[in-house]
Amino acid sequence: MQLFLFWCAALLMLVFGVAVILNRNPVASALSLVVSFLGLATLFMMLDAYFIGIIQVLVYAGAVMVLFLFIIMLLDLRAENLRKINWPATAGGAVVAFVFLIQVLSVIGRLTDAKKTFPPLARSTIDDVRNVGVTLFTNFNFPFQVIGVLVLVATIGVVVLSKRELANK
């Protein structure tokens, strides 16, 4: 049953991940991404990471994607015109991706550890949320703060780059 669920969720993720790229309508792309995130959330939950799974739905599928849709609608983006596809480049990219996939599969397939059954997770006595919070504010406090700076850079960058310039300045 669990394996079946895994394949369902994984397939959902992949199909809608591809749909994000292939859709020419940005709204449809964004909605495909939501569905892909739901698949990811399912996978997290199957790994007993309930908190991260729920956060995935609440924050990514909920808040971030709604923001995406807002932006798309504010900017009034229309469906892109179908561009001419550069076949040699597409084929080249597909070949590279395929070779890469084969490589990763063969490497992981040869690993003896990968064939062992996963030991059952130790039931932690503290709940997820507390665990995440404690880790975030103790051992990973420093990177956590730095990510704050990183987000600041992204914010400034987006504002500067997307600001409309007056003609004479």
Added chain:
Amino acid sequence: MSYFDLLRLAWPEASIVLTALVVLAIGLTNRGTRPAITLLAMVGIALAIKNVLRLPHDAILFNGMLVISPLTSLFKIVSLALAFFTVALAQSESSLRHYAEYIAILLLACVGLMLLVGSEELLTIFIGLELLGLSLYVLTAFDKIDIYSAEAGLKYFLFGSTASAFTLFGISLVYGMAGSTSLAVLAQKLSVTNAQPLLAAGIVMTLIGFAFKIAAAPFHLWAPDVYQGAPIPSAAFIASGSKVASFVVLGKILLVGFDSARGSSDWHAMIAGWSPIISLLAAMSILLGNFVALAQTNVRRLLAYSAVAHGGYTLLGLLAGDRDGFSATLFYTTIYALTLLGAFGVIALVRRETGGDDLQNFAGLGQRSPLLAVCMSIFLLSLAGLPPLAGFFGKFYLFSSAFRAGANHGLLWLVALALFGSLISLYYYLIVLKVIFLDERSTTATAPAARPMLVEVATGVLAALVLLFGVDPSGLVARIVAALA
């Protein structure tokens, strides 16, 4: 370990972030004139250097997320100094519309450099890499009205994010094997596992992001466009700061974390590991960089291709793999950064007067402003590696350490290749000098407006430094060797 300790040890970084915030805030008021912001940023950087000097001698936080050692302190100072000179170059750059934001992002990029240099843990290294990368993408595209700048920014962003995705994948594989992201623990764990193919895949993928940052062929495709299209201070910072920090952290990852998977790139005796991969990158960079640079007519593009070649030379020290080799790498990349910053300073001045940075814009520079021409020749000849300039000693140190390393001079083939490359490079550097000193001014250049003092002074100081480190490299070398001990 309290938050206060953390703040005390990360105070140099924190003070730069504070400076950036103050710069942003002042930029919003009408007091935010260029000189005021420049002064503020420079004072902030100078204070941060002072704070680095006051750090304790040795400290390790959270399994190596923040490491204070003589080596990290030295290179934090180098990063800050490079940012200082970049701010000086930016002051008179007229294409930068939002000056306060520009300086703020530059300072935050400098925080990224300091994190990269000061961390021995893969997660923090990755975050530092992203912080630096994200800032540099914005700095590259900053002059968005110029289509070259916008194109360069987009190219840099697309290549860069793909490269960091690979690196993250690689790091996750390595983490999966070792169960830790700390380089020291990693070294310990990897020396006893026998998951060879997975480790190899992890290492190759991790290296991609760094090869991208140091613009080693075949990951160099962004470099020519970025060097040519980005605003000059951004290009200068990408060529200097980003490169130094990447080499420091690449050296730490290879020589500490992945030490057990070194392999060997000796001629006739290749053993799988990271060493053959790096030697391949080095050889390709040296050949491609030098040969393609021969055909360039734009000085910034020429410097970009020569940067690819110099990245290749610098990898030789890491291949040597001993303390001598690493210190040669660090010395060379520091000198290279100073030289390139200076060269970009000259380019900024020439561009201001003639409106471009193609070769013909440099025609007659020798008559127009002899001092500037002398500075440019110091930088270019140092890049070519002629004595008595710093580049000569750097190359000598680097090549000799690679030559001595390994049994029976196994790296001789690479050293020979590098010497051959340097010989080619002499030709295209001399072409630039020929244009500067011998060619007649093609058009009557616009009468030189008042030159920005700050850029001139910065360029002069950098030229003096290149000359000084060439005549007497022992001071810096001794410092680096002592820091590595």
